[in-house]
Amino acid sequence: MAGAEIEALIRQLSRLPGLGPRSARRIALALIKRRDSLLDPLARALTAAAEAVKVCKVCGNFDSQSPCTICTDAKRDRATICVVEDVADIWALERTAAYRGLYHVTGGLLSPLDGVGPGDLRIDDLTRRVREGGVKEAILALSATVEGQTTAHYIADRLKDTGITVSGLAHGVPVGGQLDCLDDGTISAALKARRAV
Amino acid sequence: MAGAEIEALIRQLSRLPGLGPRSARRIALALIKRRDSLLDPLARALTAAAEAVKVCKVCGNFDSQSPCTICTDAKRDRATICVVEDVADIWALERTAAYRGLYHVTGGLLSPLDGVGPGDLRIDDLTRRVREGGVKEAILALSATVEGQTTAHYIADRLKDTGITVSGLAHGVPVGGQLDCLDDGTISAALKARRAV
Numbered sequence: 536m537a538g539a540e541i542e543a544l545i546r547q548l549s550r551l552p553g554l555g556p557r558s559a560r561r562i563a564l565a566l567i568k569r570r571d572s573l574l575d576p577l578a579r580a581l582t583a584a585a586e587a588v589k590v591c592k593v594c595g596n597f598d599s600q601s602p603c604t605i606c607t608d609a610k611r612d613r614a615t616i617c618v619v620e621d622v623a624d625i626w627a628l629e630r631t632a633a634y635r636g637l638y639h640v641t642g643g644l645l646s647p648l649d650g651v652g653p654g655d656l657r658i659d660d661l662t663r664r665v666r667e668g669g670v671k672e673a674i675l676a677l678s679a680t681v682e683g684q685t686t687a688h689y690i691a692d693r694l695k696d697t698g699i700t701v702s703g704l705a706h707g708v709p710v711g712g713q714l715d716c717l718d719d720g721t722i723s724a725a726l727k728a729r730r731a732v
Numbered sequence: 733m734a735g736a737e738i739e740a741l742i743r744q745l746s747r748l749p750g751l752g753p754r755s756a757r758r759i760a761l762a763l764i765k766r767r768d769s770l771l772d773p774l775a776r777a778l779t780a781a782a783e784a785v786k787v788c789k790v791c792g793n794f795d796s797q798s799p800c801t802i803c804t805d806a807k808r809d810r811a812t813i814c815v816v817e818d819v820a821d822i823w824a825l826e827r828t829a830a831y832r833g834l835y836h837v838t839g840g841l842l843s844p845l846d847g848v849g850p851g852d853l854r855i856d857d858l859t860r861r862v863r864e865g866g867v868k869e870a871i872l873a874l875s876a877t878v879e880g881q882t883t884a885h886y887i888a889d890r891l892k893d894t895g896i897t898v899s900g901l902a903h904g905v906p907v908g909g910q911l912d913c914l915d916d917g918t919i920s921a922a923l924k925a926r927r928a929v
Contacts, residue, residue, distance in 0.1 A: 538796040540777070540784040547777040550770060551759045562748045564820050566778070567785050567794050573747060574782050580737070580744040581763070581775040587737040588764050597764050599735040623761050 541567065593664070595640030595657055597622050605629075605638060612636040614671040618661065618690060620644055620678060628676065636674075639664065644682040645689055658690060665697045672700040679706060738764065790861070792837030792854050794819050802826075802835060809833040811868040815858065815887060817841055817875060825873065833871075836861065841879040842886055855887060862894045869897040876903060 541563060549559035566574040590596075591603035598604055605611060605625075615636030619625055625638050641656040653659075664670065673694055677683040691701045706724035708717060717725075738760060746756035763771040787793075788800035795801055802808060802822075812833030816822055817840060825831050838853040850856075861867065870891055874880035888898045903921035905914060914922075 540781045540796050544777040544781045547774040552762045553755050558750050565749045577744045578778040580741040584737045584741045
């Protein structure tokens with residue numbers, strides 16, 4: 536219909552998460568129309584990212600250097616490691632600017648049904664980091680799902696004999712959340728963990 | 733936060749139509765994670781499109797050749813030209829497979845308030861195409877907005893002395909549309925253009 540190159544571009548765009556054929560067509564058209572201001576910079580950014588971005592060998596973060604900027608930042612608290620499932624979680628935590636420790640990306644959650652066992656996650660690397668010394672606390676910031684909590688229990692078990700503090704994120708009412716929109720589990724958790732005002 | 737190259741990629745992605753910072757971050761992460769299967773093919777598709785795609789000098793369509801595949805297709809009805817605002821409209825019409833004539837892209841609509849006059853659109857090219865002969869009908873498939881209808885009237889006026897038939901798309905109830913969800917203008921138009929069953 537519109538030339539093989541345009542069709543190929545639409546096909547590649549529609550494979551991106553959250554984009555369907557309709558939005559892919561819209562984006563392809565915008566890219567072709569604004570070649571200098573939109574298409575060329577995106578192509579350059581993609582090539583640059585493909586060349587520069589590597590996985591941090593310490594924590595599993597994506598960065599242009601390995602060990603990554605966070606792992607090599609002298610100003611960060613090296614005694615605390617926050618264990619997350621994915622690099623997206625590091626980005627979310629960094630946006631809050633509420634955490635100044637290090638990270639460790641597991642690369643997934645334990646899921647026996649999907650065939651994901653401890654050997655598929657970077658948990659051995661985590662215990663090695665803790666055993667190398669200097670770490671006082673591991674914060675398990677994993678999803679509040681069955682898989683997330685199973686993984687958290689497994690990691691806590693693996694870290695038990697190291698003697699460090701292992702903590703998890705608090706459950707409760709999200710800031711800005713309304714009670715009648717919340718599920719029963721969250722309300723129960725928030726009630727149980729109630730605090731003096 | 734995540735390396736200059738990743739930040740640059742997120743920035744470029746969030747400039748695409750329909751993508752905000754959140755979806756841009758999600759897409760950037762998916763691209764970096766699946767470099768071979770997602771990032772590299774997209775980068776290649778972008779480069780290929782940038783190199784190959786040109787504007788058809790006859791109708792204004794995007795294609796890897798000029799005149800485009802549609803203009804050079806011997807099987808198409810060369811006596812009918814469908815006048816559209818944008819290449820996206822060609823794609824929409826081609827998907828229906830209900831039209832087998834040629835196209836002409838105006839590149840926009842007349843809009844005195846935005847400073848878009850007849851000289852900014854490819855209307856002279858259209859009248860030249862019609863005067864070259866062989867065209868029997870021009871279908872004005874422009875938006876049913878004030879600008880679209882103004883542009884349609886202007887084009888009809890410009891084509892008046894060529895003697896060809898100038899038609900517009902029918903207004904009426906969309907297929908699958910419910911009466912009580914439609915605006916008054918559409919219902920009036922559908923009533924006025926009622927047909928024997």
